[in-house]
Amino acid sequence: MSSDTLSKAAAPAPPAAADVPRIVPQRRTGQWIAAAVVLALLGLAVNSVLRNDAFQWDVVAEYFTTSSVLRGLGLTLWLTALVMALGFALGTLLAVMRLSANPVLQAVSWGYVWLFRSMPILVQLLFWFNIGALYPQILGVKTVDLFGPVTVAIIGLTLHEAAYAAEVVRGGILSVDRGQIEAAQALGLGRHRRWRKIVLPQAMRAIVPPAGNMLIGTLKGTSIVSVIAVQDLLYSVQLVYHRTYQVIPLLLVATIWYVVVTSLLSVGQHYVERHYARGTGR
């Protein structure tokens, strides 16, 4: 519409080509020099990495797809997925509690986020790992049998994740215009329908980028469970280098896998964002 108006306005008096001086862009010599210097430094770095035999790329290749590494990768992936799913489920509940009209629910939600954001995840894992000191038995079962390393990892990471997810989801919900909820109420849409069809799809636009950040953070953050001997990707390579002393190449194996998975997730995030950007004209 605006382009119509513009072209109509411009139409009566097209400027004669000969009268109009040509525009010459500024010469940006500095930019070219800066780019050349950076590329040269990058080349030196790559060269040194490839030529330094201490990196032992042959060892990296040897262990990259061994079954113990792949099992560790598998555990890292499902642990990440489970923690994200449970963390966001609990986080959404906490966000809705925080935004409810009930002051008790608000306070509990606030207190949860305060507590679990204050506690370092490492401290929390060690705490759950030693929960038997506080409660030797739970429902007649010995606590140490109940809280194995993997269970502790799931509980600790989920509780930590939920505190952050709660804030991400709350921010997303707050980003939805109040008028959207009023319009849905005026049309007689029920509470559940309002959330599912009107509020959450719009909140997702604000939730997806930080949630993508959290997903990638969690993927790498799960490596902390190696301290309680859960055989994730990092612990699997550690087990190997404790035996063979090939520390650097095995850390490279883990690093490359983390980079590969992170890259795939970033691509996935792009498509999820595109889905939720429907109708925004961006």
Next chain:
Amino acid sequence: MSASAMVEVKSVRKSFGPLEVLRGIDLDVQAGEVTVVLGPSGSGKSTLLRTINHLEKVDSGWISVDGSLVGYRRSGDKLYELREREVLRQRTQIGFVFQNFNLFPHLTVLENVTEAPLSALKRPRDQVAATARRLLDRVGLADKADAYPKQLSGGQQQRVAIARALALEPKLLLFDEPTSALDPELVGEVLDVIKDLAHQGTTMIVVTHEIGFAREVADTVVFMDEGRIVERGTPAEVLDAPREERTRAFLSKVL
């Protein structure tokens, strides 16, 4: 209190914190009648409109639409607040058009119009879609069914919002400054749609600053100031021969 009143508002009061925005409102609107509410900003006219479909709860007094109390159930000398489900059912009979349209940006124009009949009235999808297309045709936007709201002009968006309100076949339509957010050249197309509805005998209450529209379409004009109804009457009475000084002062500024 006439037997055929579509809307009755009785002694309604409403405060936001220390500020009393409605200070005892009495109003009735007959079926098929167009009532235009005028008044300066902060006079309480939008709040009054929002109490009629229970988007705002009243502090005292009551409102009824087509004979049933809005938001409450009467038992003896007490009014009990209804459950949300029952309020929502009442709202399906009252169409509301917002100043800022409040279309759902992530849904297409057609989905905006079909959402409420599908989910609130549980009508079959084919029938709802056919009705929605007919309504879009009526507001002149049949070709925009698959567009998203952001792709439309403000005037087109407001016409979609009107079609969305009509999709529930309401007994009453409420318009909250429907043209105030529009560029001047787009006001006419929206007012034309509202006039068209008025001529077909739709009962409506319109809060607006468009004096020309009030003169042409209204059966009753109500002038509000500081939470009270200052004056009401036919357009000729209120607009051309106002009795109250405050009405004269307001009209002299906007005309």
